[in-house]
Amino acid sequence: MYNNLPPLKNLRAFEATARHMSFSLAAQELFVTQSAVSHQVRNLEQFLGKKLFIRQGRLLSLSSAGLTYFPVIQRVFNILDVTSAKTMGRSSGITRLAVHSSFALKWLVPRLPEFRKLYPHIDLRISMVTKIEVDLDLLGVDCAISIRNDNPQYHFNHLQSEEWFPICSPELYETFERLPLAEALLSFPLLDGGYQNEWLRLFDRLKLELPQDHEMHYFSHVILLQQAAIEGQGIALSTSVLADADIEAGRLMRIPLTLEESPEIFTHFYFCCQKERRNETDILALESWLKKEFNQ
Structure with missing residues (x-):
């Protein structure tokens, strides 16, 4: 027996709403009314005892529970759809x-x-x-x-090889733009998204040692790290794929490097x-x- 499984229609309503981030678009996809989708999502929330969405007027976003639940439910539906299509001998x-x-x-x-x-x-x-x-x-x-x-x-x-490079907010850069890069790195917090080896390689290229007591701020996700950099909380490492949009918008800037300073780290x-x-x-x-x- 699977005693903790909610009704399938409630799960479908939640998955479609979370994917579109819209009750009305989910209703169009499922061929039901918007109120029916909203009711099914609320039933699921009551079943789980957790709020899955944060509702602010017309704005909709996933709660912390929803952020955890959504990718799992989406993966389950993907597997069911693909497996069913294979069983029936046709494309999904x-x-x-x-x-x-x-x-x-x-x-x-x-x-x-x-x-x-x-x-x-x-x-x-x-x-x-x-x-x-x-x-x-x-x-x-x-x-x-x-x-x-x-x-x-x-x-x-x-598809592409992306080189890592240091970034920071334009406001923070103004405070050290006349300093040598090595001095700047030792003077400000470094933001780390789980790739401390990359920082060590950059310090090695600069013939520096990263002090054990240097101020480091750790983040579990690169999006959090990059937002911290935008807020001027320190210097981070990033790539063009991840940082270009914020650089073009003026929220971040790529710290200039000489050829000798380039860390030569690629993803x-x-x-x-x-x-x-x-x-x-x-x-x-x-x-x-x-x-x-x-x-x-």
């Missing part, structure tokens, strides 16, 4: 792409309208992943953007899918579009 009609949340928010999501304009027949759905290793079957997706290419079962296509992005599916029309179209976008 949907292309599911798994990406890391920071990449999705900063790079992919702003470009999705252009993709949908070019390929209106492709129902592209985005799933967020948190682990470095990508398991397409476990995630219930058709393809992914991965930073590793070591699974022999998958087809990998190298490699790969498109991946099952080898036997690499020539499927919709997957090929998505792969080609991603490659073109990276190279612009």
Whole structure:
């Protein structure tokens, strides 16, 4: 017996609402009224004893419980849909792409309208992943953007190599722009998103030692780290994919480096899918579009 499972219709209403971040769009997708979707979501919240959404007038956002619950429920529905389609011997009609949340928010999501304009027949759905290793079957997706290419079962296509570089707010930079980089790094807090080795490599390039008592601020997610940098809380490391939008908007700036100061740290992005599916029309179209976008 599965005693902790809520009604399926409530889960469907929650998943669609969280994906669209809209009760009305979820209602259109599910062919029910907006009030019915809202009622089903409230029933789910009562079942769980947790608020899944924060409602502020017409604005809707996921609560902390919703942020935890949504990717799991979305993954379960993805797996059910893909497995059912395979069992029936047909395509689901949907292309599911798994990406890391920071990449999705900063790079992919702003470009999705252009993709949908070019390929209106492709129902592209985005799933967020948190682990470095990508398991397409476990995630219930058709393809992914991965930073590793070591699974022999998958087809990998190298999209881009991104170099890491230091960033900070323009206001903070004004306080040290005349200082040598080495002195600036030793004078301000460093923001770390779980990649302290990258900081150590940069210090090594500068022939410096990172003091054990140096002020470091740690963040579990690069989005949090980058927001802290925008707020002027210290110096961070980032890449063009993650930082360019904020740099172009004037919220962040790339700290100038000489060739000798460059840390030469790279993250490699790969498109991946099952080898036997690499020539499927919709997957090929998505792969080609991603490659073109990276190279612009």
